[in-house]
Amino acid sequence: MLGKDPSFRRVFAADDIAEPLASVKEGDAERARMLFGTRNFDVIGYEEEGRVIGFLEKGQVGDFGDLKQSVRKFEVKHLISENTDLLECLKLLQEKNRLFVINKSEVDAIVTLADIQKPAVRMLFFGIITFFEKNASRLIQEVFPDNSWTKVLPAHRREKAETTYQKLIERNTEIDLISCTQLSDKAGILEKDDLLRERYVQLSRTKAGKFFNRIIRLRDDLAHAQSLTVWFEEKEVTELMSMLIELTERINTRLS
Numbered sequence: 323m324l325g326k327d328p329s330f331r332r333v334f335a336a337d338d339i340a341e342p343l344a345s346v347k348e349g350d351a352e353r354a355r356m357l358f359g360t361r362n363f364d365v366i367g368y369e370e371e372g373r374v375i376g377f378l379e380k381g382q383v384g385d386f387g388d389l390k391q392s393v394r395k396f397e398v399k400h401l402i403s404e405n406t407d408l409l410e411c412l413k414l415l416q417e418k419n420r421l422f423v424i425n426k427s428e429v430d431a432i433v434t435l436a437d438i439q440k441p442a443v444r445m446l447f448f449g450i451i452t453f454f455e456k457n458a459s460r461l462i463q464e465v466f467p468d469n470s471w472t473k474v475l476p477a478h479r480r481e482k483a484e485t486t487y488q489k490l491i492e493r494n495t496e497i498d499l500i501s502c503t504q505l506s507d508k509a510g511i512l513e514k515d516d517l518l519r520e521r522y523v524q525l526s527r528t529k530a531g532k533f534f535n536r537i538i539r540l541r542d543d544l545a546h547a548q549s550l551t552v553w554f555e556e557k558e559v560t561e562l563m564s565m566l567i568e569l570t571e572r573i574n575t576r577l578s
Contacts, residue, residue, distance in 0.1 A: 333449070334408035338442035340423045340431035343367045345374050351386040354378065365420060365432065368393045374429045377422070396422060396429060404431070408446050409567075412438065413560045438550050448544050450563050451505070451537060454570045458508045459500045461573045465518065466511075469499050474511045483507065505541060509534035522572045536562055 345367030346354045357363045358380045367374040368389060376393040383392040399418065402411060404425045415421055415433060423431035437443075462471045472480045486502040500508075512518050513530045523530045540553065540562065553559035 334442045334446045336402050336406040336411040336423055336433060337404040338408060339437040339440045340433045343430055343432045345369050348390055354386055354389060408442060409560060409563060416554060416557050416560060438554050444544050447563060450566055451541050454566050455505050455508060457570050457573045458512060460577055462511055463500055471511055474514055475507055479507050506538055523569060537566060
């Protein structure tokens with residue numbers, strides 16, 4: 323199943339978006355000022371005996387000549403493993419705004435909200451949506467044999483799919499009709515068919531429509547390289563992805 327398949331869920335981890343944690347030790351007043359000022363870091367690590375034991379926050383250092391008095395020690399809630407599943411990392415990041423990454427028992431990296439724009443995040447979300455669409459196609463074909471699912475589509479969407487299909491046939495391209503539909507078409511079938519919606523989507527028709535509309539908007543933003551900041555500010559995107567994974571898992575259970 324999807325949730326137990328490391329090839330899918332564990333393709334990306336926290337270290338795919340983490341940045342090295344710049345750090346200072348006692349006596350590094352000028353370096354600390356440079357990191358907070360010129361480099362504009364919000365957080366830097368603090369070292370003792372070659373190990374980062376805590377962190378300093380911009381604007382919270384009382385005396386640069388005595389950095390240790392301003393150090394905040396790490397707490398469990400601040401820490402994640404480098405191998406933490408990326409989606410789980412993003413869920414935690416929405417609540418904490420920053421996370422410190424442990425590598426071989428030492429803290430050496432940091433993840434912040436600025437890292438949500440990185441390619442790994444976009445590829446993860448796009449992969450989840452693509453995996454859902456692929457399995458939704460298989461489910462629809464199984465439940466509606468001989469392309470009988472076309473009756474559920476609005477006429478203009480059915481005609482568009484059939485036109486695309488005929489063009490591909492003329493080019494000797496081996497493809498099936500369901501592959502000529504768009505994500506919105508497959509989502510519409512799952513939404514409008516009461517049996518499929520109740521068994522797999524497990525939402526009312528109204529809520530299912532809103533859910534799929536958000537998924538489609540997110541997919542479009544990803545495809546057009548739009549900023550993901552608003553999606554994270556609304557604390558919506560990781561919930562959407564988790565719900566879509568659960569939906570795909572329910573479909574997979576039927577198909578396996």
